[in-house]
Amino acid sequence: xxxxxxxxxxxxxxxxxxxxxxxxxxxxxxxxxxxxxxxxxxxxxxxxxxxxxxxxxxxxxxxxxxxxxxxxxxxxxxxxxxxxxxxxxxxxxxxxxxxxxxxxxxxxxxxxxxxxxxxxxxxxxxxxxxxxxxxxxxxxxxxxxxxxxxxxxxxxxxxxxxxxxxxxxxxxxxxxxxxxxxxxxxxxxxxxxxxxxxxxxxxxxxxxxxxxxxxxxxxxxxxxxxxxxxxxxxxxxxxxxxxxxxxxxxxxxxxxxxxxxxxxxxxxxxxxxxxxxxxxxxxxxxxxxxxxxxxxxxxxxxxxxxxxxxxxxxxxxxxxxxxxxxxxxxxxxxxxxxxxxxxxxxxxxxxxxxxxxxxxxxxxxxxxxxxxxxxxxxxxxxxxxxxxxxxxxxxxxxxxxxxxxxxxxxxxxxxxxxxxxxxxxxxxxxxxxxxxxxxxxxxxxxxxxxxxxxxxxxxxxxxxxxxxxxxxxxxxxxxxxxxxxxxxxxxxxxxxxxxxxxxxxxxxxxxxxxxxxxxxxxxxxxxxxxxxxxxxxxxxxxxxxxxxxxxxxxxxxxxxxxxxxxxxxxxxxxxxxxxxxxxxxxxxxxxxxxxxxxxxxxxxxxxxxxxxxxxxxxxxxxxxxxxxxxxxxxxxxxxxxxxxxxxxxxxxxxxxxxxxxxxxxxxxxxxxxx
Numbered sequence: 001x002x003x004x005x006x007x008x009x010x011x012x013x014x015x016x017x018x019x020x021x022x023x024x025x026x027x028x029x030x031x032x033x034x035x036x037x038x039x040x041x042x043x044x045x046x047x048x049x050x051x052x053x054x055x056x057x058x059x060x061x062x063x064x065x066x067x068x069x070x071x072x073x074x075x076x077x078x079x080x081x082x083x084x085x086x087x088x089x090x091x092x093x094x095x096x097x098x099x100x101x102x103x104x105x106x107x108x109x110x111x112x113x114x115x116x117x118x119x120x121x122x123x124x125x126x127x128x129x130x131x132x133x134x135x136x137x138x139x140x141x142x143x144x145x146x147x148x149x150x151x152x153x154x155x156x157x158x159x160x161x162x163x164x165x166x167x168x169x170x171x172x173x174x175x176x177x178x179x180x181x182x183x184x185x186x187x188x189x190x191x192x193x194x195x196x197x198x199x200x201x202x203x204x205x206x207x208x209x210x211x212x213x214x215x216x217x218x219x220x221x222x223x224x225x226x227x228x229x230x231x232x233x234x235x236x237x238x239x240x241x242x243x244x245x246x247x248x249x250x251x252x253x254x255x256x257x258x259x260x261x262x263x264x265x266x267x268x269x270x271x272x273x274x275x276x277x278x279x280x281x282x283x284x285x286x287x288x289x290x291x292x293x294x295x296x297x298x299x300x301x302x303x304x305x306x307x308x309x310x311x312x313x314x315x316x317x318x319x320x321x322x323x324x325x326x327x328x329x330x331x332x333x334x335x336x337x338x339x340x341x342x343x344x345x346x347x348x349x350x351x352x353x354x355x356x357x358x359x360x361x362x363x364x365x366x367x368x369x370x371x372x373x374x375x376x377x378x379x380x381x382x383x384x385x386x387x388x389x390x391x392x393x394x395x396x397x398x399x400x401x402x403x404x405x406x407x408x409x410x411x412x413x414x415x416x417x418x419x420x421x422x423x424x425x426x427x428x429x430x431x432x433x434x435x436x437x438x439x440x441x442x443x444x445x446x447x448x449x450x451x452x453x454x455x456x457x458x459x460x461x462x463x464x465x466x467x468x469x470x471x472x473x474x475x476x477x478x479x480x481x482x483x484x485x486x487x488x489x490x491x492x493x494x495x496x497x498x499x500x501x502x503x504x505x506x507x508x509x510x511x512x513x514x515x516x517x518x519x520x521x522x523x524x525x526x527x528x529x530x531x532x533x534x535x536x537x538x539x540x541x542x543x544x545x546x547x548x549x550x551x552x553x554x555x556x557x558x559x560x561x562x563x564x565x566x567x568x569x570x571x572x573x574x575x576x577x578x579x580x581x582x583x584x585x586x587x588x589x590x591x592x593x594x595x596x597x598x599x600x601x602x603x604x605x606x607x608x609x610x611x612x613x614x615x616x617x618x619x620x621x622x623x624x625x626x627x628x629x630x631x632x633x634x635x636x637x638x639x640x641x642x643x644x645x646x647x648x649x650x651x652x653x654x655x656x657x658x659x660x661x662x663x664x665x666x667x668x669x670x671x672x673x674x
Contacts, residue, residue, distance in 0.1 A: 002424050007431040007460035007508075008651060010423040011659035013390065014458050016643050019451055020044050020636035022386060026366045028302055029347040029358050032084040033104075036356055036382050037063075038347075038368050039070060039082060047634025051082055051089060053104060054382055063104055068111055069094040072127040072301075074143045074172075075194075075556040076601055076631065079300025080128035085135055090114075090179075092126045099126045099138065099177060114138070114181030119146045128301035130200050131179060132229075137236045138177040139188065139198050139207065141301065145170045170555050174198045174209050176236040188238040189225070194218070194556070196301060201257045205229055207238060208255040208263055215559035215567070218298035219442050219472070219479065222252045224265050224278070244281050251476075253295045256308050264308060266295035271476045275306050275316050288327050288335040292318035296346075297442045297472050307350035313373060315355045319344045319473075322362070322400055322414075322447035326355070326376045338376040343398075343448040345369075356382070360448035363395045364388075388451075393421040396457035398447035398465075403500040405469075409481070411493035412467040412474065414447050415501065418460045425460065432654050433507035435498050435534070436465040437516030437523040441482060441490055441564070444472040455643065459658065462507045468493035468523070470564075486564035487530075487546075487578035490523045495533045510535060511654045515646070517541055518602055518631065525580035525610070529587045536653045538592045538646050541602045541631060544610040545582075546575040554600055584613040590620040590673060592649045592665075594642050596629030620669045622649055 024040035027049065031037070035055040042048055048069040054060040064070060072081040072092035082091035087105045092098070097118070100111040118124040122145065129140030173190035189195060192211040196218065199208045207229050212222040223246030227238040245265060246252050253273065255265045263278040264287065273295030276284035294305050294316050306316035312331030317324060324342040329335045340359070347358040356370045359379075368383035396419035405411045418431045425431065434456055438445050445465035456463050467473060468490040470482025482489050494514060502509045513536040516524040521542015528537045543549050550561050550568040559568075566574045576582055591614060595607035604625065614621040624645055626638045633639050645665045651658045652673055667673070 001422075003422060004426055005423050005460075006656050007418060007425045007429060008654060008656040009659055010418075010420050010458065010460040012420060012455070012458035013394070014388075014451065014455050015660075016455070016640045018388065019455065019643065020639050023451075024050075026358055026368065026383070027347075028080070028082070028304075029349060029356055029368055030084050031349045031351045031356050033087040035087075036368065036370070037084055037089075038358070038383060041071075041634065043634060043636040043639055046636075049081065049094070051091065052383070060383060063089055063102070064091075065110060067095070068100070072125055073097055073122055074125045074127040074141060074301065076554045077300050077556070078127065080141075080302030083129050083131070085131035085179075088131075088135075088179075090129060090131065090138055097122045097125045099129075099140070101179065101181070112181065114179065115177055115185065118144075126177075128197060129177075130198065132200060132231070132236070133202075133204050134231075136179055136231070138179050139200060139236070140175060140177065141172065141195055141198065142175045142185070143170050143172050169193075169558075172555075174207075174238075183234065186235055186237070188236070189227070189241065196298060197253075197255055199255050199257060200229070201261060201263075202259055203261065204231075206257075206261070208244075208257065208265075210252060210255065215562035217442070217560055217563065218253065219251045220563060221248050221250060222246055224252050224255055224263075226263065242281075244278055245284060247282060251295075253298050254304060254306065256306070258308050259310060259312050264306075264314070266305070268295070268476050275314065287314055288316065288329045290318055290325075290327070291475075292320050292325075293473055293475075294318050297440070299440070299443065303346065304348050305346055307348040307355065309350035309353075309373075313350065315348055315350045315373065317345050317348060317357070322398060324359070326371070328373050328376070340371070340377060341379065343446065360446065361385075362397055362447065363449055365449060365451065390454075391421065394419060394458055395449070395454060396463075400447065401464075401497075401500070403496055405496040406489070406492040409469065411469060411496060412471070413497045414445055414465045414467075415506075416453055416457050416463040416465075417506070418457055418462055419454075420458045420460065423460065430506070430508040431460055431462045432511035432513065432650065433462045433464065433498060433501060435494050435512070435514040436463060437468070437490070437494050437514060437520035437527075438465065438471070439516070439518040439520045440472075441468070441470045441486060441519040441523070442472060442479065443519075452643070459647070462501070464497050464501060466494050466497045483563050484566055486519075486561075487522065487526045491527045491531060494523060494527055495531050498533055513537060513650060513653075515540070519543065521602075522546075522580070525587075526578070526583075528589060528591065529580040529583035534589060536590050536650060538594070538649070539607070539610070540594045540633075540642070541596055541599050541607070542593075542610075543602055544580050544606045546579045547572060548606060548609075549602065550575065552603055552605070557601065581609050581613060584617055587614070587617070587619060590649070590653045590667075592622045592624070592646055594624050594633075594645070595626065596631065596633060596638075597625050597627050598629060599631045601631040615668065618669050618672070620653075620667055620672050622665050622667045624665065 027039035227241035365385035517540035
């Protein structure tokens with residue numbers, strides 16, 4: 001039976017609780033010790049990151065005991081917080097950011113720290129590690145926020161340089177940590193603003209790593225360095241370091257070693273992030289080139305979009321037309337491109353003629369799977385998605401769309417139509433539209449199943465997830481199209497996506513809303529302040545004052561705006577002109593603001609400035625602040641409240657009553673709504 005009801009008021013089996021109860025965001029995947037390992041971020045455990053191991057065909061088992069969470073604060077975005085050597089797990093623990101190890105096969109074994117206790121909270125942070133073949137040393141990235149760590153040895157002790165204290169920037173370096181703990185931590189590579197991806201050659205004699213400096217970001221210009229590792233009885237040293245690749249304007253990601261001392265890396269010198277073999281200094285040979293992105297922007301550590309097997313076979317992945325491809329490149333053979341039944345895959349690990357990976361599908365949550373390299377389309381699921389019990393026809397699938405935008409350019413998006421077989425809207429009614437502006441802004445939308453999107457479409461909302469200019473996935477020129485144009489091109493593209501759908505008769509022009517978090521929150525606020533397209537908005541920890549952000553943010557992004565807006569502080573007038581906080585005279589539609597109170601990427605002061613301006617102007621608004629949340633909400637209670645509050649808010653603004661029991665929110669100047 002189909003019930004007639006206005007868009008937005010449909011009841012849905014996709015409850016807010018489904019987004020958190022038993023939910024887990026899957027992270028990295030590794031294969032070691034005859035087992036498959038993966039990580040799960042669990043909202044109903046307070047945002048804890050658990051490492052899970054499945055040995056052979058046995059059941060999956062949690063590895064970390066209560067009180068431990070494998071999550072690092074390096075670059076604030078983290079990633080690469082754990083790695084495995086045999087049956088030993090090494091991980092950065094969220095509570096103190098120290099590096100720990102635990103022998104998983106030892107009954108009752110508890111994690112024990114192997115790095116010194118810092119002199120200040122979270123003063124020493126670790127990420128993106130590997131273990132030498134003999135198991136004696138962990139080589140990883142360290143970020144230090146204190147003058148000098150206890151137990152420091154090697155070149156760093158001789159230099160005695162202070163960093164991260166007295167207002168100075170944190171220092172990032174590649175270090176060697178005794179795997180058993182208790183010894184001196186030795187600095188292998190330092191002196192650059194950022195380092196990433198230290199990778200040990202298979203014979204243990206060489207180390208490769210990436211480095212870059214302000215004001216570049218890792219998707220702008222990076223360099224690949226190599227040095228000789230020399231293992232002494234009580235130390236690990238790095239000699240003869242040299243740059244082997246990386247030209248200005250070239251982004252390198254994910255270096256990997258082959259079996260004959262060959263070095264591979266992903267470069268975008270062809271305009272696409274593709275795998276290359278390093279033949280000589282700055283001489284790179286493409287490996288099975290494709291007009292698609294194999295690499296991804298290095299917002300987090302540890303991403304793996306290709307792998308080199310023990311026999312020299314290279315396995316790489318890319319997505320095209322919302323479908324995942326797996327390319328198998330034998331060492332002495334022709335590449336074979338296989339189509340997999342997924343939207344995208346990542347975290348590739350090639351072992352014993354198989355590839356294990358994290359898979360994103362169009363109609364179900366992510367899963368961990370394995371394929372043979374002979375027949376990759378035959379998939380074995382190792383960690384299945386949740387059975388959500390959704391009826392056929394309830395899932396809205398992404399529809400890729402390309403549309404014209406300003407300057408004669410084109411932009412891209414994924415459109416989701418309202419989808420609920422139990423309901424139909426009254427004749428002639430068109431649905432409200434939510435325009436999603438992704439974060440980054442050097443990130444991307446995805447066609448993969450997203451339960452949060454389905455929450456909206458199953459209630460009668462249309463959704464469009466915009467890959468505005470500057471997004472990843474369309475080659476370097478498209479990514480660079482946002483240079484010095486943030487707050488202009490992205491805003492134009494989000495507005496153009498909405499108006500394109502209006503022109504196609506798919507959505508209600510009087511009920512257009514835009515929402516976004518972080519950089520997407522900035523685009524949201526700029527669109528509401530500087531354009532007259534949307535009738536409501538939601539800012540999740542969004543940037544309101546570009547100048548304040550340039551003055552008060554963490555190291556990784558402290559010079560990010562140089563490329564997006566202009567060099568700071570020389571271009572201060574441009575920052576002021578682009579900042580939504582300076583255009584509240586143009587902001588005249590209702591807005592809900594959501595902010596974590598421990599956010600160090602976009603500090604709460606940004607939200608507070610915005611709310612004060614809304615209050616002064618008398619614009620209907622709601623402000624929800626969440627104690628204990630950082631940049632992005634991870635706790636179940638926060639996620640639930642944010643989602644239901646936003647739904648309630650749209651109902652009040654657009655004149656419908658959401659189905660179900662929702663705790664109302666306080667809306668300032670609510671009497672001025674319609």
